[in-house]
Amino acid sequence: MTxxxxxxxxxxxxxxxxxxxxxxxxxxxxxxxxxxxPPLSELVDKVAQRPYRVSDADIAAxxxxxxxxxxxxxxxxxxxxxxxxxxxxxxxAALDLAMxxx
Amino acid sequence: MRLSIFDHGQRLRxxxxxxxxxxxxxxxxxxxxKVALYRPDFYGAGPLTQEAMRGRSDxxxxxxxxxxxxxxxxxxxPFCVAAHSATSRIWYADEHKVEATLADLDSAPIDETLRATxxxxxxxxxxxxxxxxxxxxxxxxxxxxQQVEDALAVCLAFNIxxxxxxxxxxxxxSPAAMEAGARHLLKRxxx
Numbered sequence: 344m345t346x347x348x349x350x351x352x353x354x355x356x357x358x359x360x361x362x363x364x365x366x367x368x369x370x371x372x373x374x375x376x377x378x379x380x381p382p383l384s385e386l387v388d389k390v391a392q393r394p395y396r397v398s399d400a401d402i403a404a405x406x407x408x409x410x411x412x413x414x415x416x417x418x419x420x421x422x423x424x425x426x427x428x429x430x431x432x433x434x435x436a437a438l439d440l441a442m443x444x445x
Numbered sequence: 446m447r448l449s450i451f452d453h454g455q456r457l458r459x460x461x462x463x464x465x466x467x468x469x470x471x472x473x474x475x476x477x478x479k480v481a482l483y484r485p486d487f488y489g490a491g492p493l494t495q496e497a498m499r500g501r502s503d504x505x506x507x508x509x510x511x512x513x514x515x516x517x518x519x520x521x522x523p524f525c526v527a528a529h530s531a532t533s534r535i536w537y538a539d540e541h542k543v544e545a546t547l548a549d550l551d552s553a554p555i556d557e558t559l560r561a562t563x564x565x566x567x568x569x570x571x572x573x574x575x576x577x578x579x580x581x582x583x584x585x586x587x588x589x590x591q592q593v594e595d596a597l598a599v600c601l602a603f604n605i606x607x608x609x610x611x612x613x614x615x616x617x618x619s620p621a622a623m624e625a626g627a628r629h630l631l632k633r634x635x636x
Contacts (some may be wrong), residue, residue, distance in 0.1 A: 344500040347598045350493040363487060386612075392573075394611035395521040402447045412448045415482075416613075420488050423608035426573070431601040433574045434565075438593050439581035 356430060358421050367413040373418040376423035382408055383418065390419055391426035447614045451479040456481035459483075470629075472622035476615035477606070481635075490605060495635040497598040503593055504524065506631070508559055511543055512599045518547050519570040522607035524615040529603075531627035537596050561586035562593070566600040 359370050371376045376391045382404035389397045405415055456462070463474045481491055489525070498509050511531035512627050517525035526547070534543045546553040550563055561583045569575045583593055611616075617623070 344502055344595050344598055346496050346500065347493065350496055351598075351601065353495055356489055357489070358487065365625070370607045379525055379602075386507070390524050394608040395487075397447075397612040397614075399447060406636055412450045414453070416448055416450065416483070417487065419599055419609065419612050423605050423612065427601055427604035427608065427613060430573050430604055434569050434580075434597050434600070437577045438590065438597070439577050440577035441584060443588055444577070444581075 351428075351431070353390035355424060358417070358424055360369075363417050364411060365417045369414075370417060372422045376422060376425060383410070386415075387418065387422040390422035394423070446479070446616070447612075451458055451476070451483050452615075455483060469624050470622075472625050473618065475528075475618050475622060475626050476613070477610065478626075479617075480609060482615060483636075490602070493598075494602045494606070497595075497602045499634045502595040503589065503592050504534070504599075507533050509599050510536060510558075511546060511555075511631075512563060512596060513603045514543060514547060514591070515550075516566055516600050516603040517607050518568050519567045520604065520607040521612070522610050524610045524617050525603060525607050527623050528626055528630075531623050532630050535624075535627055536631060540555060558583075558592070561614050562588055562596045564630040565593070566596055569597075569600055570604055587608050605624065 355374075359374050360367060363370060369379075369383075373383075373387045376387055379387055382401070386397065386401045386405050389401060401413060406412070410418070462482070463479075464476050466478075473501055475558050480488070485491070498513070499506065502509070504512075510529050510537060513529035514526055514533055517529060530543050530547065532539060537543065542555060546555055546563070550567070553560065565579055568579055580593060584590075588596075618626070
């Protein structure tokens with residue numbers, strides 16, 4: 344799996360900094376799960392922390408707040424990748440530590 | 446699904462592909478495929494997932510599909526549990542192994558290296574973090590550094606996919622459709 348690192352970085356760069364319907368500022372905030380206001384902050388936090396709890400009402404609330412379906416899609420993707428990326432980086436750091444003292 | 450764009454906003458080329466899939470397989474296109482092919486220039490995680498699941502690794506394809514199913518179970522994602530249990534089961538040609546692993550990791554009929562690795566990626570998915578001691582347990586059970594990295598890549602791909610499946614509400618298709626999807630993943634991969 345020699346290319347995982349470069350594919351991972353390219354994916355993060357594309358969804359956060361590449362072209363999109365949602366602003367880069369919103370996508371960065373969704374990726375970081377920081378600095379957002381309700382109702383978007385509630386949806387993004389659920390996607391990051393307990394995605395099985397996302398409901399129709401969570402999506403309806405951000406649509407009613409003015410986001411298009413494409414913007415919702417992009418921000419859900421950023422939230423999903425952001426949390427998964429933090430987990431991945433934490434685990435790689437733990438692996439480095441484990442191998443140093445092995 | 447909770448957004449209509451995956452049914453009504455696809456490009457013409459993708460809509461034609463979906464028609465072809467329905468005609469050839471006799472099953473509707475599963476939600477994971479609709480999302481994977483929607484605006485691939487934006488999301489397009491196919492190459493990362495393909496590398497994690499089918500790239501060169503000391504883990505077999507069946508082991509990695511089992512890791513995907515196990516992470517999805519921890520993440521409470523019914524769609525991905527169904528899809529990757531079926532794929533792993535077909536690859537191993539073993540009806541019992543996958544089911545037993547998802548039911549009780551400690552007593553499952555799998556080797557200790559795989560068991561320890563599943564425990565690590567389950568812990569990472571459940572707690573959002575792992576300690577160096579947890580990684581040391583996997584190395585002590587016989588995993589190489591590269592095997593741990595490869596398992597973490599599978600975990601990354603499915604922590605993303607499970608979140609999308611649950612947030613967007615992927616529907617679990619009929620057993621026959623999920624089986625057809627599993628055979629497609631074994632034949633063609635995720636690209």
